Amino acid sequence: MENKNSLKEPHLYINRELSWLRFNTRVLEEAENTKHPLLERLKFIAIYGTNLDEFYMIRAAGLQEMYKMGINAVGADKMTPIDQLGEIRGYLHKEKSRVKGCYEEIMESLRKEGLFIKKYHELSVELQAKADAHFFSSLYPVIIPIAIDATHPFPHLNNLSFALAVKLVDKEDKNILKFGLIRIPRVLSRFVEIDNSVFVSIESVVRRHIENLFLGYECVESIAFKVTRNADLIIEEEEAEDFLELLEQGIRARRKGEFVRLTLENSSDSELNNFLMSHIKLDEGDVYRISSLPLDLSSLWQIVGSKRFAHLTYKPYTPKVLPPLDLNANIFDQIEKGDILFYQPYESFDPVVKFIVDASKDPEVLSIKMTLYRVGKNSPLVKALIEAAENGIQVTALVELKARFDEENNLHWARALERAGAHVVYGIAGLKVHAKIAAVIRKHRDGLKQYLHLSTGNYNVQTARIYTDIGFFTANEEMAQDATKFFHHLTGSAKYSELNALSMAPTQMKKRVLSLIENEEKQGENGQIIAKMNSIVDADVIRALYSASQAGVKIELIIRGICCLRPGVPGVSENIRVTSIVGKYLEHARMFYFKNSSPQVYFSSADWMTRNLEKRIELLTPVIDTKIAQKLLEILKLQAGDDVQARLLGVDGEYTKVESQNGGLDSQRILEDYVTGVYESFVKEQGSKENRLASKLLKES
Helix, strand or coil: CCCHHHHHCHHHECCHHHHHHHHHHHHHHHHHCCCCCHHHHHHHHHHHHHHHHHHHHHHHHHHHHHHHCCCCCCCCCCCCHHHHHHHHHHHHHHHHHHHHHHHHHHHHHHHHCCCEEECHHHCCHHHHHHHHHHHHHHHCCCCEEEEEECCECCCCCCCCCEEEEEEEEECCCCCCEEEEEEEECCCCCCEEECCCCEEEEHHHHHHHCHHHHCCCEEEEEEEEEEEEECCCCCCCCCCHHHHHHHHHHHHHHHCCCCEEEEEEECCCCHHHHHHHHHHCCCCHHHEEEECCCCCCHHHHHHHHCCHHHHHHCCCCCCCECCCCCCCCCCHHHHHHCCCEEEEECCECCHHHHHHHHHHHHCCCEEEEEEEECCCCCCCHHHHHHHHHHHCCCEEEEEECCCCCCCHHHHHHHHHHHHHHCCEEECCECCEEECCCEEEEEEEECCEEEEEEEEECCCCCCCHHHCEEEEEEEECCHHHHHHHHHHHHHHHHCCCCCCCCCCEEECCCHHHHHHHHHHHHHHCHHHCEEEEEECCECCHHHHHHHHHHHHCCCEEEEEECCCECECCCCCCCCCCEEEEEECCCCEECCCEEEECCCCCCEEEECCCECHHHHHCEEEEEEECCCHHHHHHHHHHHHHHHCCCCCEEEECCCCCEEECCCCCCCCCHHHHHHHCHHHHHCCCCCCCCCHHHHHHHHHHHCC
16 A cells, blocks of 8 residues: 555646547547437537537636746646647547548448538539539628738638638739638638538538639639637736736737647648748647548537538427426425425426516515526526616626636626616636525525525526526525625625635635545445546545545545546555446536535535635535435436446556446436425336336435
């Protein structure tokens, strides 16, 4: 057994960025999974591409910046920025052929279903005429041809810009060579739907008409390309009024960040390649040349959303409202009777909307307080807050303007709330407010009564249908007092707020988590921890888990994304098992079981990452009601037993499919099919083999 001083050795930690790449590979595996409907598989390729865009805009961009500045800051794994960039580039270039093969296989299957994605030259004469008509009516007035010469410099290209680089020759004098660009604005769809079953890539339609855009010139060669820029916002936080202006400046600056990646079509024309590379200066490792793939994989969402081919997706699932919740009853009376747990998206988010909407219209309500991180567009919750403020209810909203890529949307809602008379807080200097809490203060027969909603997920009706999250209503007095203190902390900038029932980051939560782990360590082989979250990165927490494992504690981690902990190391982490579930729904809930603590079960808005525990305002909620705690433990054990969607993390940092036993156990399908059982016996003894397996597993809890 290694001593505790050796738990800082670099080989015990998996690099964060490489762990993320393996997560995105698990997304790609779902695109390869032939058990999914075809458009669901295509959706996973779109997710893979969207994820990769953000990874390069933020994570790879940060490493490039550190390298240029000569900063060699390293994490627990001790990899330098240049080491990480080398690994990232090698990994992604190797994976290109896998993505291409998967995409081509899906396309071949879609063609058999009558859905086609084609290039202009592959169309029939009749469809080419339709594409030509579309070009002149809808594209020609919008796209921008740019000649590059002494009087026409290379233009600025916004982040994720899409364009064609062209090599032209004068029709009258073949010795006159010219280079240019055709910018294709992002407002245009990436595919032109020629008829109900044929989609044509926009660049191939534009390519056909290059000579209509550069009159008098003949096109020799063209290359479609997409640029990615550094999109991280770095702003110095000032007074609230100044902060709004600084944020707007930061959003504008995001479009002008340094180039960090170039994706382009393969081309043998060295002159055109050199022209492009002379203006977009990048390390060759950050240039990705592709063929037979859309340049922008995220554009495939357009195809996935085709209503004509909805039969090639999963049948829509309708979330349920289960007892004790009842949309026809008074929500506050229901909460007063006892704590209520619901598990999204299997159970409906509608009660949360009802909670805020009813409060906004209730003459007994005096105050509504709420944190808003990612609320989405056309939010019924924010609209209800606006109505409440207009009705004279005191509304306090913490709108986190630093929520990455939601800054503009949150800025819009913040201003709308202010205009309605709400008190709006724009975040806390130096910290992101990531906690999910809403409080309604209402006149009651005994004075004032406070009703709370706490959650692991955002107040967003769209993502609530595809993210798994815990929703929790309570009127618990101690938690209500903590909620008051919490909101006073946000509005009054209190420096040292200590909560009692709840634990808050960055002041309390990390100490609480470490204490809970250490308590299990003291129990030795009688200790047990089951933890589910998005990511685990914090080195202090990982070392505490290693130490507990060395003491004999059995530790089950269900980590969807990044995991820097290395399981299975002899003498260190032999008692730790790590699985990842990537499936139909995005696993987003964070919940934790500590066998020997009281209470045993907790849920949180925070992952075990340093940024969450030390650089954000988060909340950890204990589950006091034993029946609700048992429900969450059942879900944890069910997911720990998944052997259909789950992947097992090995000591080498690689993931392998969990070997299915007796027909397999798909935790998401069981929760979807048998959600009503969460409030009874979860699943019945009789029925399918999968059903019986789930019953047996849950009874073991």
